[in-house]
Amino acid sequence: MTQSQNSSTAPTGPRAAPPVASAPDRGPAGPDARILEAAMRRALDLAAQGPAHGPNPRVGCVLLDAAGRTVAEGFHRGAGTPHAEAAALAAARAGGVDPRGTTAVVTLEPCAHHGRTGPCADALIEAGVAAVHVAVEDPNPVATGGAGRLRAAGIPVATGLLAAAGEELLRPWLRAVRTGRPYVTLKLATSLDGRVAAADGTSRWITGAAARAHAHAVRAQVDAIAVGTGTVAVDDPALTARTVDGSLFEHQPLRVVVGHRTVPDGARLRGPGGPLLHLATHDLDAALRELGGREVRHLLVEGGPALATALLAADAVDELHAYVAPVLLGAGSPAVNDLGVTTIGEAARFTTHDVTRLGDDMLLVARRTDPAGARPGTAGRLGGHTEEEI
Template sequence: MAEAIAISRNGFPAPNPHVGCVLVREGKVVGRGWCDFAGAPHAEAMALAEAGFRARGSTAYVTLEPCNHYGRTPPCSLALLAAGVARVVVACPDTNPKASGGAERLRSAGIPTEIGLLAEEAAAENRAFLFAMANGRPLVVAKAGASLDGRIALPSGESQWITSPASREAGHRLRADLGAVLVGRRTVQLDDPQLTARIPGVVNQPLRIVLDPLNRLTGRERVFDDSAPSRHVTGVIDLEELLASLFAEGQIGVLVEGGARTIASFFEDRLVDRVELFLGAKVLGSGPSWLEGLKLQKLSAAPALRIDGLSRSGDDVRISAAVEFSAE
């Protein structure tokens, strides 16, 4: 199962979950698989194709319960049955009501099926999917690249580049992994970003969402080009309703990239679940910060960050953290 969890990290399957599958027969691995992108063969199908006839009588180790419905691909539960797999070991149950039930179908066909092996480790690779299924909205990740003193640009607006190429590549991976990226109108006007995931292996570009309450953008900005799907949100914007609509369309994650007030609006509505902060090895001394305008009246009301990742990213420091809001 540990190997299945490791290979589940491959690909960019959003809005589908990350899944890894390893087939073992007579103590030897005969097939490995994962989902490269939404619409590609699922992990079980890839592993079965590699194993061929050797899949018969094997044990399948799968990080997420095999799907049990016809979507873009046929049910993996039926594929395992047809291949003659003798036993199935699952890490996490599938909490998507449209796809769950694979374990029960396998059991009803006489295939011993267990759930729970290394469940916590497997769940960590599927944070966005499992969160979305449990909460009825996408996981919201606030991401920023800033100087060590928290500045995202000089007072003149110059910002390229504060962080390293490695950090910018990691940002592109976050876009692809979450499946949607969101910015405010001012970020588009200042930077004219394309907001695509320009890294190898990305087949389905993330949905690009722009919040523009007063409809000031022209529609000719690069974020609205045909390189990826986009949504121009105008008028009165209710962030909870927006997230609910995105979930209804199948989105499991949203990367909020800026600007400072847009990120703050998600914090104010207590809708930020995680933070990915890339701090470049520079100090600017002045200029806009990555988060502004929370209007806190006391320190005890400040959102807390539970840091669960601290690493080097090129010359930068990357901080990954869960957000905890006070009861006040």
């Protein structure tokens, strides 16, 4: 249960200030609400330094002494490395600080399971921390339970401190864990009139160098990139994440092809880059569940129109990245095929999250707004498309 966020200890003295509305009840005496919020913001900044890709969440931890001073901090650097809490405790000890009696401010509920490392909840208990403040409760059924374990050991735990910021940081990971399928980002690179290729099929390059560099940086942050077999046949993509000078980023996402047609032996997808996974199916739900079972948390879909249309029609797109160039083609392939929309009220609508200028191009990032009662992760078959089109 989340502790009440409606009460706080009134500050005293010349530094008195109203309690911060977003801070939870801190329970026992300790750092005041302003200090806790500042510490959580720092923990979130630390967490953001961890890798966005991979099966594990990005987590940051700050340790405060009884006076509210930061004595150590840490963040999770990726699979197989110490978790944020363990890293902060190690940093404290390395600096000659006994963590006993400190307050741990953590972006995600400490885990309670044995993986490559021991449970973070146990590490905090053994260290003798006095209290723990958490932004987001862990929905992962494998790892959850840390707050309960801490409370059972007599350590107060308050959750919900800057929860919205914590949810934003962990957005793809949280959705994937909660639904059992990846967070799906659909990339579209189009002319002003919504074309992805000219009438003769040429498409390189509609957008400019800055937009393409940004798109490659996004590739380097996701777990997998997907295209349909039609795109493989027409464009022969490599689906690698490349730097501005053309070299490969250290992290290369899994390359996923959806559809029944085979990937040719000489395809660029079989060259340098991430592993190749061919999902010989037209069943989107099965494909997404398969990727979820492989711990793919964030899937970037780059086309073509048939796959994009099927995902949109199945309400399986969580986020749109629309790169729009100031180019008019007038004819050619559209970014999206018929969605079955016959009136404006049936339009697939998203909420604008951000708009960025990239050279002469614009990037619109829009996100789905889940209707009340919607079933998470709903997806269907690639209905209406022939094998030759996908």
